[in-house]
Amino acid sequence: MDGSRHWPSASDAGWTLPDADVMEGSRGCPWPSGLPKPFVPGERTERRDATEHRRRILEVARRLFAERGVDAVSMHQIAMAAGIGQGTLYRRYAHKGELCMDLLSERHQQFVEEIATQYAATATSPALERLDGVLAHFVAFLEEQGALLGPVAVIDKRDWQCNEADNFRRFSFQHAPFYLWMHELFAGLFAEAVRQGELPPLDIDFTTDAVLATLHPMFYRLQRQERGFSPERILQGLRRLFIDGVKTVHGATELAEANEKATV
Numbered sequence: 001m002d003g004s005r006h007w008p009s010a011s012d013a014g015w016t017l018p019d020a021d022v023m024e025g026s027r028g029c030p031w032p033s034g035l036p037k038p039f040v041p042g043e044r045t046e047r048r049d050a051t052e053h054r055r056r057i058l059e060v061a062r063r064l065f066a067e068r069g070v071d072a073v074s075m076h077q078i079a080m081a082a083g084i085g086q087g088t089l090y091r092r093y094a095h096k097g098e099l100c101m102d103l104l105s106e107r108h109q110q111f112v113e114e115i116a117t118q119y120a121a122t123a124t125s126p127a128l129e130r131l132d133g134v135l136a137h138f139v140a141f142l143e144e145q146g147a148l149l150g151p152v153a154v155i156d157k158r159d160w161q162c163n164e165a166d167n168f169r170r171f172s173f174q175h176a177p178f179y180l181w182m183h184e185l186f187a188g189l190f191a192e193a194v195r196q197g198e199l200p201p202l203d204i205d206f207t208t209d210a211v212l213a214t215l216h217p218m219f220y221r222l223q224r225q226e227r228g229f230s231p232e233r234i235l236q237g238l239r240r241l242f243i244d245g246v247k248t249v250h251g252a253t254e255l256a257e258a259n260e261k262a263t264v
Contacts, residue, residue, distance in 0.1 A: 127193035
């Protein structure tokens with residue numbers, strides 16, 4: 001079963017695909033075959049002074065977060081350091097979670113380019129081997145961005161208690177363009193593994209959802225901060241579940257078929 005239902009793409013979420021027929025990475029290389037095309041946010045329509053304020057706010061926030069830690073920096077401190085009024089800051093970002101989302105969106109685009117570089121370097125490798133590389137890269141990304149993910153994770157937790165009209169709804173991790181892009185990426189790798197005979201037929205949508213559920217920022221923070229798991233332990237667990245585990249199922253199926261033939 002390959003999961004034939006339509007899953008929303010990043011374009012459905014309001015991101016647009018560049019018009020170029022051949023995508024070019026940051027180093028001028030063609031976009032790797034089989035890798036979902038990167039989606040970029042639609043251009044902001046804002047005044048020049050608003051754009052300058054946003055850039056200044058993000059620059060200052062990035063510096064203060066690096067110096068003191070995200071939790072130790074208040075919105076008031078960011079406004080003071082940026083040389084703007086608190087009203088100006090709050091018109092742009094209602095709370096620190098929104099600001100962190102903007103910082104993360106920049107890092108997401110870099111992550112996509114890094115995956116493209118990795119894809120190009122492993123173009124002839126088995127799909128499960130490339131899946132392993134993506135998992136390792138994603139865990140490293142979550143670890144690197146852990147501090148910024150804190151306020152965002154709190155927003156997403158509140159989202160569960162809000163109705164569709166609530167403003168927090170737009171921050172749902174599962175509806176973020178980056179999540180949708182990752183869903184396309186993992187689903188494509190699982191589908192390729194099935195086509196190449198590395199895996200038996202499986203429910204690709206369910207398996208992809210399961211992978212991304214374990215990579216949810218809130219779940220990662222739970223395992224790191226409350227369970228005390230190391231990034232290496234988390235990665236090994238992911239490998240056991242979604243690489244060794246599915247390969248074991250495949251191997252068990254082949255063994256059963258071989259035993260059946262031997263008894264005929």
